[in-house]
Amino acid sequence: MRLAPGLRAEVLIMVEREDTAIRVGSGDVPVLGTPRLLSFAEGATVKAVQQYLDPGQTSVGTKVELEHLAPSPVGMHVEISAELTEVDGRRLVFSIRAVDKTGVLVGVGRIERVVVDRQRFLARQ
Structure with missing residues (x-):
């Protein structure tokens, strides 16, 4: 399978003091x-597509829209899911x-990433 809408991944976390x-x-x-919710969400996006990228490719975040709707105390388990909804070239x-x-909705959002050649991307530093 190639990169296509419908790819998804979940990350289950327990809120720690950190x-x-x-x-x-x-x-x-x-x-x-x-910031931690966003980090976990980005991790889910990476997980959703990682195995479908060509060797030498990776994806980098470019745009985020995130609504953090409800608090989650230390010890609470939260499942963060990411679903690929659109593929536009490398975007x-x-x-x-x-x-x-x-069952409380903690957050919703939209994350955009771009597929890049890892070595060329790192050479731009």
């Missing part, structure tokens, strides 16, 4: 910090959804 807004500097409450668009173990 994931809280206090720890990551994005707030002063002991709940899942938005990949993902739909993101995060739900906690009680």
